[in-house]
Amino acid sequence: MSRQSLQRAYALWAPIYNSAVRGFSAPLRQRSLSGIPSAPCRVLIDGIGTGLDIPYLPDTCAAVGIDFTHAMLRHAQSLSPHFPLIQADAEALPFPDNCFDMVVMHLILAVVPHAGLAFAEASRVLKPDGRILLLDKFLRPGERAFWRRLLAPLSGPIATHTDLVFEDLLAQRPELQIVSDLPAAVGGWFRLITLEKTRAAPTP
Numbered sequence: 001m002s003r004q005s006l007q008r009a010y011a012l013w014a015p016i017y018n019s020a021v022r023g024f025s026a027p028l029r030q031r032s033l034s035g036i037p038s039a040p041c042r043v044l045i046d047g048i049g050t051g052l053d054i055p056y057l058p059d060t061c062a063a064v065g066i067d068f069t070h071a072m073l074r075h076a077q078s079l080s081p082h083f084p085l086i087q088a089d090a091e092a093l094p095f096p097d098n099c100f101d102m103v104v105m106h107l108i109l110a111v112v113p114h115a116g117l118a119f120a121e122a123s124r125v126l127k128p129d130g131r132i133l134l135l136d137k138f139l140r141p142g143e144r145a146f147w148r149r150l151l152a153p154l155s156g157p158i159a160t161h162t163d164l165v166f167e168d169l170l171a172q173r174p175e176l177q178i179v180s181d182l183p184a185a186v187g188g189w190f191r192l193i194t195l196e197k198t199r200a201a202p203t204p
């Protein structure tokens with residue numbers, strides 16, 4: 001799937017995105033973002049879209065949002081005029097290593113063209129002991145999910161992948177440890193997952 005086709009699709013989604021997604025996702029966002037401490041911290045909202053996470057961020061955090069679809073960012077900016085937003089690719093983040101305390105990835109990992117790259121980038125910019133807050137839909141390893149696998153080639157280029165297996169992604173990132181993994185909606189297809197980046201073991 002090309003980056004451009006996905007950007008075009010999300011430019012079309014932008015005007016209706018909030019009406020379609022806000023209601024169902026609000027309690028899930030609130031639950032996930034309650035994991036951000038009420039203390040000074042740097043937070044990246046990765047693939048921020050129209051900014052539906054912004055109202056749930058504690059005042060104490062310094063947050064920035066990135067997304068590669070201009071139309072989605074425009075909506076976010078119109079609702080939150082002072083929130084820092086950058087048009088950027090989640091697969092090549094414009095930030096140095098180890099600079100965020102938290103990275104929020106809500107409904108983005110199953111959307112990006114290369115989930116492994118976006119996941120690696122999120123981990124790279126996260127400080128040791130920092131956390132990734134994930135909300136997305138994932139298949140379990142070996143889950144048959146006939147319709148979701150059948151739908152995947154159609155839905156991937158225009159909205160989201162329906163056949164992503166989280167455990168396959170995590171296997172590529174040994175520095176990330178699961179803190180919690182909870183079913184969130186649709187019989188556990190949507191999950192709320194918190195990950196922590198371990199400190200590198202000291203070299204003997």
Ligand SMILES: C[S@@+](CC[C@H](N)C(=O)[O-])C[C@H]1O[C@@H](n2cnc3c(N)ncnc32)[C@H](O)[C@@H]1O
Nearest residue numbers: 010047048049067068069072089090106107112
């Ligand atoms: C389903 S929306 C989720 C938006 C928001 N995170 C939320 O929870 O409502 C997916 C977003 O990912 C963005 N996106 C997809 N691939 C991206 C990439 N490689 N880099 C940055 N943003 C990307 C799209 O533009 C879209 O805004």
